[in-house]
Structures are given as C-alpha cells and as structure tokens.
Amino acid sequence: MTTSHVIVGDGIAGSSAAETLRERDPDADITVITDEGEALYNRILIKEFAKGKLPEAPISIHEPEWYDERDIDLELNTHVTRVDSDGHEIHTHTGDVYEYDKLLVATGGTPTQLPVENSDADGIHHFWTFQDARAIKEHAAEAERGIIVGAGLLGIDLAAVCGAQGIDANYLMRGNRWWRYALSEDGAGIIHDALEENGVTPVFDSGVDRFEVDDSGAVEAAVDPNGERYDGEFCGVAIGLTFNTEWLHGSGVERDGGVVVDEYMQTNVEDIYAAGDITKFQDVLIGAQAQNGAWGSAKEQGAVAAENMVADDEAERFEWVSSYSITHFEFPFLSFGHPTRGDDEAERKYSDTEWRRLAFEDGQLVGGVLIGDLSQQSKFKQLIREQRQVADQKEVLLEEEVDLDMLEDPPEAN
Ligand SMILES: Cc1cc2nc3c(=O)[nH]c(=O)nc-3n(C[C@H](O)[C@H](O)[C@H](O)COP(=O)(O)OP(=O)(O)OC[C@H]3O[C@@H](n4cnc5c(N)ncnc54)[C@H](O)[C@@H]3O)c2cc1C
Structure with missing residues (x-):
C-alpha cells in the first residue's frame, strides 16, 4: 500500500x-x-x-x-x-x-509585532521572508534615519542592514546591553563598538512606548519609555x-x-x-x-x-548541538548549544575583539558564545555531546587553546 x-x-x-x-x-x-x-x-x-x-x-x-x-x-x-x-x-x-x-x-x-500604538505603520519592517527582504532592501536604500528594536540575533541583522545601506540608526534596547541573556557587559561591549563603527548607535534602558506617524500613516519616530523621541522613517522590529x-x-x-x-x-x-x-x-x-x-x-x-x-517507529533520535553565527563585523561571532540556559557560567576577554562565555547546567556544558576566535568550537561541542561534568574545571576551558586531555575525569560514582 x-x-x-x-x-x-x-x-x-x-x-x-x-x-x-x-x-x-x-x-x-x-x-x-x-x-x-x-x-x-x-x-x-x-x-x-x-x-x-x-x-x-x-x-x-x-x-x-x-x-x-x-x-x-x-x-x-x-x-x-x-x-x-x-x-x-x-x-x-x-x-x-x-x-x-x-x-x-x-x-x-x-515575527511578533510590538504591542504598541502604530506598530503596523508603513515603514515598520519585520524580517522573516524573502518578500520581507525585498521590501527592506528597497526602503533601506532610500531611507536616511533608522530605528531598530529587538536586542537579539535577528535585531542585529536589521541593524547591519542599516549599517550597510548608510542609514543613520538608533538601536533601542531594553537593559544595558545587546543580547543580555547570553552576553555579559564585556562581550556585548565588543558588539556595541562594532555597531557604532557601522553607524548604528546602541541606546540602552530604552525600547518603544509608541510610534509616531505622519499624515500619510508612515512612521516618522519612536518614543521610548523615558519619553525620548527618536526620528526614523525606516524601522526594524525583531522582538521574537x-x-x-x-x-x-x-x-x-x-x-x-x-x-x-x-x-x-x-x-x-x-x-x-x-x-x-x-x-x-x-x-x-x-x-x-x-x-x-x-x-x-x-x-x-x-x-x-x-x-x-x-x-513508522522510533528509528532515529535527534541529537544535535546547534550553532548560529553572525558575519556582519570584522570579527566572527558564534553562539552554540543553549547559551541562554544554565545555573553557572565562565567567561574571559582575550583582546578588544576576542571573548568567550560558557554556560553550564547541572555541571555540564550546555552552550556558549565565542567572539573573535572560533577555533575551539568543536571541542566545546564535543563536550556537550559527551555530556561531561566539566563546570568545576573552568580554568582549563578558558585557556585560549583548550587541551581536553587536561580535563580531569569526574570521580567514580559509588
Ligand atoms: C533574517 C534571518 C536571518 C537568519 N540567520 C540565521 C543564521 O545566520 N543562522 C541560523 O542558524 N539561523 C538563522 N536564521 C534562522 C533560520 O532561518 C531558521 O531557524 C530556519 O529557517 C527555520 O526553518 P523552519 O523550516 O523551521 O521554518 P521556516 O523557515 O519559518 O518555514 C516555515 C514555513 O511554513 C510556512 N507556513 C507557516 N504556516 C503555514 C500554514 N498554516 N500553511 C502553509 N504554510 C505555512 C511559512 O510561510 C514558512 O515558509 C535566520 C532567520 C532569519 C529570518
């Protein structure tokens, strides 16, 4: 049959x-x-x-x-x-x-719309389909001032579009840094500097309370919860x-x-x-x-x-360490596994554009973020796949060149 x-x-x-x-x-x-x-x-x-x-x-x-x-x-x-x-x-x-x-x-x-006044105005873009990209490209090519909302992996793509298309943009973020669930101030600082170099200004402890529109219904500004008004005819929203x-x-x-x-x-x-x-x-x-x-x-x-x-059976399991890279800047960026989870963490900054953060849960490595130097990623992914208890050996894992042979085996369970 x-x-x-x-x-x-x-x-x-x-x-x-x-x-x-x-x-x-x-x-x-x-x-x-x-x-x-x-x-x-x-x-x-x-x-x-x-x-x-x-x-x-x-x-x-x-x-x-x-x-x-x-x-x-x-x-x-x-x-x-x-x-x-x-x-x-x-x-x-x-x-x-x-x-x-x-x-x-x-x-x-x-993409989720912001639950605020005028969030569906002309000129406010969400980014998921090729059709979205066509509209974004066309508008970005002629826009001069931009507003980006959503301090995560998709928001930064919209910010990079502004940078590449010569739009002078403000990137409104909640809290004091980009992707605050996965990056510390040190790591996010590298991203903030790179955004600035691309003509995008990060604005912290901000967000959008409402959009203002002109007589034709097109967006012309965003007002943040502090009452600050940011001009922009191109707006990109990526809040999830x-x-x-x-x-x-x-x-x-x-x-x-x-x-x-x-x-x-x-x-x-x-x-x-x-x-x-x-x-x-x-x-x-x-x-x-x-x-x-x-x-x-x-x-x-x-x-x-x-x-x-x-x-028609349980033939194959999904066992996978995910990764996601950003290539907008002069340095590489990679997140792997589940970098926003964890009950413990370790991080180190190696240079102005090199930083590493590892997230641990129940003693295991579960994810992390690498900026500037991705050369150790396969070792970290291997540790996740092996489900090894390594949270107590952070110094080894933060060495620039990680030697997995230096990791001690966990004590035998009685
Ligand atoms: C701008 C952008 C940049 C990204 N960059 C990266 C990156 O650098 N690295 C990375 O790993 N990931 C990236 N991602 C994420 C990645 O693209 C997604 O994780 C991946 O495409 C998800 O694939 P999917 O098949 O699950 O869903 P989708 O690709 O969303 O496909 C779902 C499809 O189902 C259709 N559909 C929905 N409802 C219905 C319905 N009721 N009837 C019929 N059809 C329906 C949708 O229209 C869509 O075509 C990016 C995403 C975007 C938008």
Missing part, C-alpha cells in the same frame, strides 16, 4: 524532510504545502540580499523542478487552516482537503517569533510555546510529527525540553522526523 506523507511548510525543516522521505521511500506519495509564493530559499542569506551584498539568484535553493524530479507535489500560496487528526485530513484556505498517513508540522514562526500553530487548534496536538515533540520528533498525536523552529523538543544532550531557532538544527530535525515517519 502506498503511504501518503503530507508536509506543511517548505522551509528548511519541511524541505529536508521531503528529501529524506523520497530517499527512504521511493513509492510514497509526498506533498509539500506552503503559503509562501516561492519554493525553499536560503533564509540565512536574505539579510545579505537586504544589505545589498547579494543578488536574488544564489538565495534560491530549490526551483519547482527539484520537486518534479523527485515526484514531490509542491503546493505554493496555499495556507493550511485546519487538521482533522481523527480523519487524517488537512484543510486549506481554498477548501481543498489532503489525506495523510503521516503528517509533518514544519510551519515555523512569524509567534509560532504558526493556529491551524492545529482542535487537533489535540500539545502546544506549549511551540509544538511539543519527543526526541523522535513525534507529537502526542499519532501520525503527527513536527520539525524545525516550531518544536519544543526533548534535547537528550541536556535531558530537558528545549527550543532552537537555527538553520542547521531545523534541517536535521526534518531529516530525523522523516526517518521516523518512514520507519
């Missing part, structure tokens, strides 16, 4: 699942449904396009022929509105119904993602700030799997539920989900 696999979402998670499904099950019916108007493209690279540093062509990953060659049905511009898990059917906005034997939820998230789970209402699929899955990417509902940004997954390396917003992790989750969908 032919198995019918339906994948909702053609981001890297959905697309990687489709590829693995076809490799493992040559006879299956495979359908990929996306509400975007284009097949998989490189979401990581759209910031380089918005900066004006890359043309459109290399950003596309799959042309429609890629699906044809693999006998995969690709439905573009199709929004899935509902799943009937008892009937094994999904419904689309056009009224079409697709039956599935196995369903993969790979619908990712949508709202996961695209509304179509799962009534399906019985457990959601808890994301779709809950085990280490096999299975949800609590039979024959429904999930992969990518949308998952709240069981991370076997840290023995806890976790979330990851990173390309490599989403790709691997898609492949693991597909293996288990084909096997």
Whole structure:
C-alpha cells in the first residue's frame, strides 16, 4: 500500500524532510504545502540580499523542478487552516482537503509585532521572508534615519542592514546591553563598538512606548519609555517569533510555546510529527525540553522526523548541538548549544575583539558564545555531546587553546 506523507511548510525543516522521505521511500506519495509564493530559499542569506551584498539568484535553493524530479507535489500560496487528526485530513484556505498517513508540522514562526500604538505603520519592517527582504532592501536604500528594536540575533541583522545601506540608526534596547541573556557587559561591549563603527548607535534602558506617524500613516519616530523621541522613517522590529500553530487548534496536538515533540520528533498525536523552529523538543544532550531557532538544527530535525515517519517507529533520535553565527563585523561571532540556559557560567576577554562565555547546567556544558576566535568550537561541542561534568574545571576551558586531555575525569560514582 502506498503511504501518503503530507508536509506543511517548505522551509528548511519541511524541505529536508521531503528529501529524506523520497530517499527512504521511493513509492510514497509526498506533498509539500506552503503559503509562501516561492519554493525553499536560503533564509540565512536574505539579510545579505537586504544589505545589498547579494543578488536574488544564489538565495534560491530549490526551483519547482527539484520537486518534479523527485515526484514531490509542491503546493505554493496555499495556507493550511485546519487538521482533522481523527480523519487524517488537512484543510486549506481554498477548501481543498489532503489525506495523510503521516503528517509533518514544519510551519515555523512569524515575527511578533510590538504591542504598541502604530506598530503596523508603513515603514515598520519585520524580517522573516524573502518578500520581507525585498521590501527592506528597497526602503533601506532610500531611507536616511533608522530605528531598530529587538536586542537579539535577528535585531542585529536589521541593524547591519542599516549599517550597510548608510542609514543613520538608533538601536533601542531594553537593559544595558545587546543580547543580555547570553552576553555579559564585556562581550556585548565588543558588539556595541562594532555597531557604532557601522553607524548604528546602541541606546540602552530604552525600547518603544509608541510610534509616531505622519499624515500619510508612515512612521516618522519612536518614543521610548523615558519619553525620548527618536526620528526614523525606516524601522526594524525583531522582538521574537509567534509560532504558526493556529491551524492545529482542535487537533489535540500539545502546544506549549511551540509544538511539543519527543526526541523522535513525534507529537502526542499519532501520525503527527513536527520539525524545525516550531518544536519544543526533548534535547537528550541536556535531558530537558528545549527550543532552537537555527538553520542547521531545523534541517536535521526534518531529516530525523522523516526517518521516523518512514520507519513508522522510533528509528532515529535527534541529537544535535546547534550553532548560529553572525558575519556582519570584522570579527566572527558564534553562539552554540543553549547559551541562554544554565545555573553557572565562565567567561574571559582575550583582546578588544576576542571573548568567550560558557554556560553550564547541572555541571555540564550546555552552550556558549565565542567572539573573535572560533577555533575551539568543536571541542566545546564535543563536550556537550559527551555530556561531561566539566563546570568545576573552568580554568582549563578558558585557556585560549583548550587541551581536553587536561580535563580531569569526574570521580567514580559509588
Ligand atoms: C533574517 C534571518 C536571518 C537568519 N540567520 C540565521 C543564521 O545566520 N543562522 C541560523 O542558524 N539561523 C538563522 N536564521 C534562522 C533560520 O532561518 C531558521 O531557524 C530556519 O529557517 C527555520 O526553518 P523552519 O523550516 O523551521 O521554518 P521556516 O523557515 O519559518 O518555514 C516555515 C514555513 O511554513 C510556512 N507556513 C507557516 N504556516 C503555514 C500554514 N498554516 N500553511 C502553509 N504554510 C505555512 C511559512 O510561510 C514558512 O515558509 C535566520 C532567520 C532569519 C529570518
């Protein structure tokens, strides 16, 4: 009997699942449904396009022929509105119904709007799709003053777009530093200096209380909670993602700030799997539920989900140390694992542009941030994979060149 696999979402998670499904099950019916108007493209690279540093062509990953060659049905511009898990059917906005034997939820998230006055005004950009990038690039090329909100990994992309496009921008941040959940003042200071060098001014203990608009409804300023007014006709907001789970209402699929899955990417509902940004997954390396917003992790989750969908069994576990790099500055930047978790930490600054911070939980290394020198990353990832107890050996781990042989083995348990 032919198995019918339906994948909702053609981001890297959905697309990687489709590829693995076809490799493992040559006879299956495979359908990929996306509400975007284009097949998989490189979401990581759209910031380089918005900066004006890359043309459109290399950003596309799959042309429609890629699906044809693999006998995969690709439905573009199709929004899935509902799943009937008892009937094994999904419904689309056009009224079409697709039956599935196995369903993969790979619908990712949508940028969250600031809950303030005029937050949907013209000139306020959120950054997730290629279409967003096209609008950002066009506007940024002509804008002179900018406002960026959201002191995290996506906010800094919008700040870098301002820098590359010659926009004089203020970067409004809560607290006293960029990405304060993962960086100390020393580490963030390196980023602040680099932002300034790019024409972007960090503004601390700030944020947005409201946007002001002109007579045509276009944004012209942001007013922060201190009453300070910042002019800007280009505004970029990146305060987090709202996961695209509304179509799962009534399906019985457990959601808890994301779709809950085990280490096999299975949800609590039979024959429904999930992969990518949308998952709240069981991370076997840290023995806890976790979330990851990173390309490599989403790709691997898609492949693991597909293996288990084909096997109709718990064939493969998701075991992965995620990483996320920033390439906007003259020095490299990498976060790995879960740098915002932990009950203990260690950090050191090595030079004006070199810094390291390691996060530990229950004695294990769980994540970190490297600025300037990424050469030790594979050692840290190895320690995470080995789940070694190393939190009491910080001096060894903070050496510029880490010698893993210098780590003492933990005392034998009685
Ligand atoms: C500007 C930017 C820069 C980034 N830079 C990096 C980086 O440097 N390194 C890194 O590791 N990660 C980076 N990321 C994050 C990375 O791109 C994501 O983690 C990854 O793309 C997630 O893939 P996904 O397949 O889970 O979700 P997505 O790529 O979000 O795909 C989900 C798809 O599902 C579609 N969809 C949603 N709801 C429905 C529905 N109801 N019906 C039909 N279709 C639906 C969406 O339109 C979307 O196409 C960046 C992201 C952005 C936006």
